[in-house]
Amino acid sequence: MISPHVLPSTLHARLALALAALAVAFFPAPTSLAAPTDRHIHLEASRFAYVPAVIAVSPGDRVTIEFEAADVVHGLYLDGYRLNLIAEPGQTARLTFVADRPGTFRFRCSVTCGPLHPFMIGKLSVGPNWLLYRAIGLSFLSVIAGLPLIKRQALRDTP
Amino acid sequence: MRYDLIRLPLLKPLLRSRWPQLLFQIIALGGFVLAILAGLVGTPVGNHNFSIVFVWIAWWALLMLIAVPLVGRGWCSICPIPVPGEWLQRGAVLKPSGRGPSAGSGRGLSWGRRWPNRLRNIWLQNGAFALVALFSAVVLTQPRVTGIMLAAFLFIAVGTSLIFERRAFCRYLCPVGGFIGLYSQLAPVEVRVKDPALCVAHTPKTCYLGSDDGYGCPWQVFPGRLMKNTYCGMCGECLRTCPYDNVTVNLRPFGADLQHPTGRRLDEAFKAFILLGSVLAYSAVMLGPWGALKSAAYAVGTAAWLGYALTFLSLIFGLLPGLFWIAVRAGQVFARSNTPTRQTFIAFAYALIPLGLAAWIAFSLAFVFANLSYLWPALSDPFGWGWNLFGTTSMAWTPYLTRVIPALQTLALLGGLMWASATVHQIAGEQSPSVGHASGLSQSLPVILFCLLVTLALLGLLVG
Numbered sequence: 001m002i003s004p005h006v007l008p009s010t011l012h013a014r015l016a017l018a019l020a021a022l023a024v025a026f027f028p029a030p031t032s033l034a035a036p037t038d039r040h041i042h043l044e045a046s047r048f049a050y051v052p053a054v055i056a057v058s059p060g061d062r063v064t065i066e067f068e069a070a071d072v073v074h075g076l077y078l079d080g081y082r083l084n085l086i087a088e089p090g091q092t093a094r095l096t097f098v099a100d101r102p103g104t105f106r107f108r109c110s111v112t113c114g115p116l117h118p119f120m121i122g123k124l125s126v127g128p129n130w131l132l133y134r135a136i137g138l139s140f141l142s143v144i145a146g147l148p149l150i151k152r153q154a155l156r157d158t159p
Numbered sequence: 160m161r162y163d164l165i166r167l168p169l170l171k172p173l174l175r176s177r178w179p180q181l182l183f184q185i186i187a188l189g190g191f192v193l194a195i196l197a198g199l200v201g202t203p204v205g206n207h208n209f210s211i212v213f214v215w216i217a218w219w220a221l222l223m224l225i226a227v228p229l230v231g232r233g234w235c236s237i238c239p240i241p242v243p244g245e246w247l248q249r250g251a252v253l254k255p256s257g258r259g260p261s262a263g264s265g266r267g268l269s270w271g272r273r274w275p276n277r278l279r280n281i282w283l284q285n286g287a288f289a290l291v292a293l294f295s296a297v298v299l300t301q302p303r304v305t306g307i308m309l310a311a312f313l314f315i316a317v318g319t320s321l322i323f324e325r326r327a328f329c330r331y332l333c334p335v336g337g338f339i340g341l342y343s344q345l346a347p348v349e350v351r352v353k354d355p356a357l358c359v360a361h362t363p364k365t366c367y368l369g370s371d372d373g374y375g376c377p378w379q380v381f382p383g384r385l386m387k388n389t390y391c392g393m394c395g396e397c398l399r400t401c402p403y404d405n406v407t408v409n410l411r412p413f414g415a416d417l418q419h420p421t422g423r424r425l426d427e428a429f430k431a432f433i434l435l436g437s438v439l440a441y442s443a444v445m446l447g448p449w450g451a452l453k454s455a456a457y458a459v460g461t462a463a464w465l466g467y468a469l470t471f472l473s474l475i476f477g478l479l480p481g482l483f484w485i486a487v488r489a490g491q492v493f494a495r496s497n498t499p500t501r502q503t504f505i506a507f508a509y510a511l512i513p514l515g516l517a518a519w520i521a522f523s524l525a526f527v528f529a530n531l532s533y534l535w536p537a538l539s540d541p542f543g544w545g546w547n548l549f550g551t552t553s554m555a556w557t558p559y560l561t562r563v564i565p566a567l568q569t570l571a572l573l574g575g576l577m578w579a580s581a582t583v584h585q586i587a588g589e590q591s592p593s594v595g596h597a598s599g600l601s602q603s604l605p606v607i608l609f610c611l612l613v614t615l616a617l618l619g620l621l622v623g
């Protein structure tokens with residue numbers, strides 16, 4: 001027999017969970033307090049790898065990438081910013097942009113450079129990766145989401 | 160809750176007729192042969208060769224993002240690989256010759272041997288998938304290797320059809336078939352009988368043995384006892400051979416097969432670990448920023464590759480199942496369950512099916528949309544010989560949807576985790592129905608923690 005308290009408690013739990021999920025998903029991320037600076041990054045590409053493969057800057061930074069290809073022609077396409085840069089071997093290509101979109105973005109080779117070309121990937125972090133942090137929070141909530149169901153069934157089974 | 164799709168006008172004649180299926184099979188076979196030829200004689204540059212672009216980007220996208228989640232083994236019904244062997248085996252391209260009740264068993268070129276009893280499982284498929292996965296960095300980037308592999312699939316399928324009865328290759332050998340079969344349990348479509356009692360009483364079993372109207376089940380399944388999609392190739396033969404119209408195609412809730420506690424097996428459980436481990440490894444190797452790891456996976460035969468191969472095999476056959484076993488055992492201790500650990504281990508492994516499919520979808524989203532634009536030049540110039548058949552050869556590479564892909568990947572992974580958690584709770588309820596839900600929850604938590612850790616690892620690799 002279903003307890004008269006089951007439905008409200010389950011509903012309250014679900015409502016609280018939904019609100020928590022909304023808060024985790026959409027609560028505005030804190031803005032960076034650091035003053036924007038000029039960042040110069042020397043990036044070398046060779047045989048399916050970028051060095052450094054992971055770059056971190058702050059939101060608002062004016063970023064200059066000096067891009068050098070060590071072996072064959074390589075490219076650098078930056079997801080999210082849709083910027084493209086190509087470097088001939090032995091020559092340095094430059095690109096300057098303002099990192100005004102926070103988040104973590106892949107950059108990938110845009111010129112066919114060999115068999116593993118489609119997998120030649122690097123990473124640019126502009127401030128904290130809030131998508132990842134939110135996803136981690138939502139992962140825990142996803143797991144908890146199952147618990148009210150258990151509670152409801154447990155109470156339903158109570159004579 | 161089921162909806163009989165056969166009630167829809169036109170669908171029944173479309174499914175019963177052999178012509179639409181044959182048309183799709185011939186188109187797919189044409190594409191498959193072109194992929195083999197392009198791989199063998201076309202340009203060695205992978206992203207300009209039809210074999211790589213068509214198979215590993217276009218077909219993969221179709222399979223992982225649409226076909227498997229929505230129609231399960233629907234692809235198997237038009238897959239070109241077993242088709243030539245099946246034609247030879249049957250001695251016919253379209254339908255049985257109409258020579259009595261055994262017409263549907265085929266009168267073509269085949270010894271018609273039974274597949275050995277010891278091998279009536281998917282361990283060979285598991286091994287085949289692990290083997291292909293081990294060389295994936297080469298297979299996915301070298302057209303010639305892809306061409307040789309596809310040709311080998313075709314020859315093995317033909318050879319198997321000539322020696323063994325029915326679709327032994329699909330059922331017991333095809334590495335992709337095992338993959339699709341496991342995840343087809345989640346699809347919202349199924350082929351089932353309306354009244355199983357009618358099937359039990361009906362003799363002869365035309366759905367299994369065949370008739371003038373169609374062939375006996377190529378997948379060696381008796382539709383009257385079909386409970387899961389795993390081994391139903393959705394070929395439609397039973398729709399054609401049932402004289403009572405007792406077979407139908409249902410629309411059903413996603414993941415309905417996971418509700419059945421019967422028929423769970425260790426080989427299928429390991430398939431779940433192999434697939435989950437493979438997608439973790441692929442995410443790191445193909446989509447991660449680690450050049451040394453990519454080079455190690457590619458340099459087959461070197462010490463670096465051996466290290467990669469050992470790590471990969473340890474992950475899929477040792478680490479993941481080992482951690483999962485510890486989680487299952489811990490849950491049993493917490494819940495004071497007396498159920499044999501092996502049985503509980505197998506049962507809970509089925510909760511990894513939604514998690515695994517979500518992980519493959521998340522991986523494929525990034526891989527496919529970053530590289531899909533290679534398809535347009537490859538269609539115009541499949542061999543990379545400078546052709547321009549459709550005027551698209553000079554279309555530049557452009558990654559699609561890069562701004563939204565991380566969010567879509569996150570949604571897929573979170574959905575998979577939620578689904579896996581719900582499945583763990585359900586399986587815990589089946590495992591210990593008498594111990595109460597508090598114990599069920601105790602038994603669930605370590606397994607859910609395992610699913611959570613895998614999801615966090617995937618999030619770190621894909622959107623981190």
